[in-house]
Amino acid sequence: MISMIRDATTIARRNMIRIRRVPEVMVFVIIQPLMFVLLFAYVFGGSIDIPGGNYREFLIAGIFTQTVVFGATFTASGLAEDVQKGLINRFRSLPMSRSAVVAGRTASDVVYNMLSIIIMSLAGLAVGWRIRGSVLDAVVAYLLLLFFSYSFSWVMACLGLLVPTPEVVNNATFIVLFPLTFIANTFVPSDTLPGVLKTIAEWNPVSTLTHAVRVRFGNLPAETPKPTAWPLQNAMLYSLGWAILLIVVFAPIATRLYQRTGKR
Amino acid sequence: MNDAVRSTHSGEFAVEARGLTKRYGGVVALDGLNLSVPTGSVLGLLGPNGAGKTTAVSILTTLLTPDAGTARVAGVDVLSEPQRVRSLIGLSGQYAAVDEHLTATENLEMIGCLYGMRRRAARKKANELIERFRLSESANRPLKTFSGGMRRRIDLAGALLADPPVLFLDEPTTGLDPRSRGELWDVIRERVQAGTTVVLTTQYLEEADQLAHEIVVIDHGHAIARGTSQELKRRIGGEHLDIHLAFPEDLSRVETIVRPFAIGAIRIDDQEALVSIPVAKGVEALGSVMVELSAQNVEIVDIGLRRPTLDDVFMDLTGHKSQEDQS
Numbered sequence: 387m388i389s390m391i392r393d394a395t396t397i398a399r400r401n402m403i404r405i406r407r408v409p410e411v412m413v414f415v416i417i418q419p420l421m422f423v424l425l426f427a428y429v430f431g432g433s434i435d436i437p438g439g440n441y442r443e444f445l446i447a448g449i450f451t452q453t454v455v456f457g458a459t460f461t462a463s464g465l466a467e468d469v470q471k472g473l474i475n476r477f478r479s480l481p482m483s484r485s486a487v488v489a490g491r492t493a494s495d496v497v498y499n500m501l502s503i504i505i506m507s508l509a510g511l512a513v514g515w516r517i518r519g520s521v522l523d524a525v526v527a528y529l530l531l532l533f534f535s536y537s538f539s540w541v542m543a544c545l546g547l548l549v550p551t552p553e554v555v556n557n558a559t560f561i562v563l564f565p566l567t568f569i570a571n572t573f574v575p576s577d578t579l580p581g582v583l584k585t586i587a588e589w590n591p592v593s594t595l596t597h598a599v600r601v602r603f604g605n606l607p608a609e610t611p612k613p614t615a616w617p618l619q620n621a622m623l624y625s626l627g628w629a630i631l632l633i634v635v636f637a638p639i640a641t642r643l644y645q646r647t648g649k650r
Numbered sequence: 651m652n653d654a655v656r657s658t659h660s661g662e663f664a665v666e667a668r669g670l671t672k673r674y675g676g677v678v679a680l681d682g683l684n685l686s687v688p689t690g691s692v693l694g695l696l697g698p699n700g701a702g703k704t705t706a707v708s709i710l711t712t713l714l715t716p717d718a719g720t721a722r723v724a725g726v727d728v729l730s731e732p733q734r735v736r737s738l739i740g741l742s743g744q745y746a747a748v749d750e751h752l753t754a755t756e757n758l759e760m761i762g763c764l765y766g767m768r769r770r771a772a773r774k775k776a777n778e779l780i781e782r783f784r785l786s787e788s789a790n791r792p793l794k795t796f797s798g799g800m801r802r803r804i805d806l807a808g809a810l811l812a813d814p815p816v817l818f819l820d821e822p823t824t825g826l827d828p829r830s831r832g833e834l835w836d837v838i839r840e841r842v843q844a845g846t847t848v849v850l851t852t853q854y855l856e857e858a859d860q861l862a863h864e865i866v867v868i869d870h871g872h873a874i875a876r877g878t879s880q881e882l883k884r885r886i887g888g889e890h891l892d893i894h895l896a897f898p899e900d901l902s903r904v905e906t907i908v909r910p911f912a913i914g915a916i917r918i919d920d921q922e923a924l925v926s927i928p929v930a931k932g933v934e935a936l937g938s939v940m941v942e943l944s945a946q947n948v949e950i951v952d953i954g955l956r957r958p959t960l961d962d963v964f965m966d967l968t969g970h971k972s973q974e975d976q977s
Contacts, residue, residue: 399760403752407752481733
């Protein structure tokens with residue numbers, strides 16, 4: 387266990403060095419989230435009305451969620467690149483812990499996400515977003531975001547170890563992640579969605595995560611009707627449950643896949 | 651630590667493999683390969699692309715599980731104790747498996763840490779190797795700015811970092827210019843003198859010739875010849891006499907003329923009007939053949955001696971060209 391943590395730290399440290407050296411990482415971690423906040427705030431901000439509220443305030447939690455969910459794709463593309471470049475073979479020939487490469491990757495991606503969230507929060511504050519709840523609630527909201535993205539990283543780790551090239555990661559994830567983040571209450575209240583989509587949105591963990599964060603930040607307009615769907619009523623619990631489930635299921639799979647990868 | 655490990659293994663063979671077999675779907679990559687590498691020696695695995703060299707190395711370095719067969723590295727069973735084997739080996743791959751966004755020092759320090767070294771010790775060792783490889787000036791540049799030869803050196807340094815008693819080098823110099831190749835050879839020789847056992851795969855006979863104590867020629871996943879470089883070369887002929895004729899009609903006449911000098915199979919290329927003869931005493935044979943050819947008025951375009959190539963080994967041992975040439 388100690389050697390696992392030590393090796394994972396070594397791998398995470400290596401990934402952290404890369405953030406300074408690889409421009410694409412910088413763009414993805416810093417520029418893109420910043421752009422999302424500004425674009426949504428100014429392009430949609432004026433045209434979408436939230437009954438009794440301010441759309442920009444409503445929106446920020448959605449953008450946070452979307453960003454950390456998309457941020458998890460980093461785990462996939464990073465691992466896929468390591469496989470392609472032959473680094474995984476190097477790691478697998480070393481007397482290091484078998485789970486450290488993936489564990490180190492998912493850990494460093496939490497740091498990436500943390501950076502993104504800090505940037506987005508500052509940008510949000512600049513365009514008028516405010517945390518209206520208590521400090522404790524805000525901290526809980528941030529931690530929930532990070533924990534959820536961490537759990538989602540393990541799903542993405544499996545994907546990264548399965549695809550043939552890093553390029554495939556983007557194609558594969560976008561097909562899943564766009565619906566996942568859009569059929570939700572990220573950008574519009576879910577009760578405006580038609581029939582089936584509304585039900586999907588209500589049970590979508592991205593919705594419950596957004597809802598929980600929104601509530602903790604105090605960004606939900608006072609007149610918003612209480613949610614009728616159980617997941618949204620218990621958004622915090624439901625989101626946490628999903629996160630734990632994803633880790634329990636996908637962490638062992640990712641470790642197994644790692645041991646099999648690179649076998650030409 | 652490694653000294654202790656080395657002393658616990660006093661066996662005669664650093665690498666022993668019996669009946670290694672590996673199939674990919676219907677393709678047999680390894681077909682019952684046996685290897686025995688005496689401790690402190692260099693084994694050259696010689697063969698064309700697809701012969702099974704990399705598969706053999708992958709199994710011995712725990713990256714791949716064989717379908718059948720057993721293997722021990724430094725006395726440790728590869729299948730039952732892979733993690734222990736990993737602490738006793740260094741692997742340098744066919745393509746330089748280094749992180750191109752990290753500097754030379756960062757790459758080596760990371761590898762050292764993953765071998766279980768303390769960070770400071772790893773860095774110290776990394777700097778030593780970087781100096782030894784004459785890369786100090788570039789030590790703090792990301793590897794993507796390095797030339798192919800420089801990257802290869804860092805990759806090799808990664809394999810050497812923990813002073814493992816057994817080194818696996820999978821085509822360490824493929825694609826390198828002669829100078830970089832020579833530099834890498836020097837480093838490998840140095841390690842061997844210090845007592846390291848090396849398993850080296852290569853497509854170049856010269857490389858095996860330069861470095862290996864024993865050579866195993868593999869084709870289609872099994873050994874087709876073994877011996878020292880001298881023994882193999884004697885088998886395939888020390889040198890080749892190539893005669894390029896002006897007229898293909900003369901080919902059969904020339905074959906009769908050169909037959910007495912041939913110490914192996916004569917190759918005739920009809921299209922190129924080329925005759926290639928393995929000869930024992932090159933210069934002597936060259937002189938006599940030229941006298942004979944001019945006496946019989948055979949017009950030639952070119953005539954010359956050359957060292958045997960892998961292709962000659964293959965022609966001689968298998969009767970078919972190496973796959974590389976067929977494709």
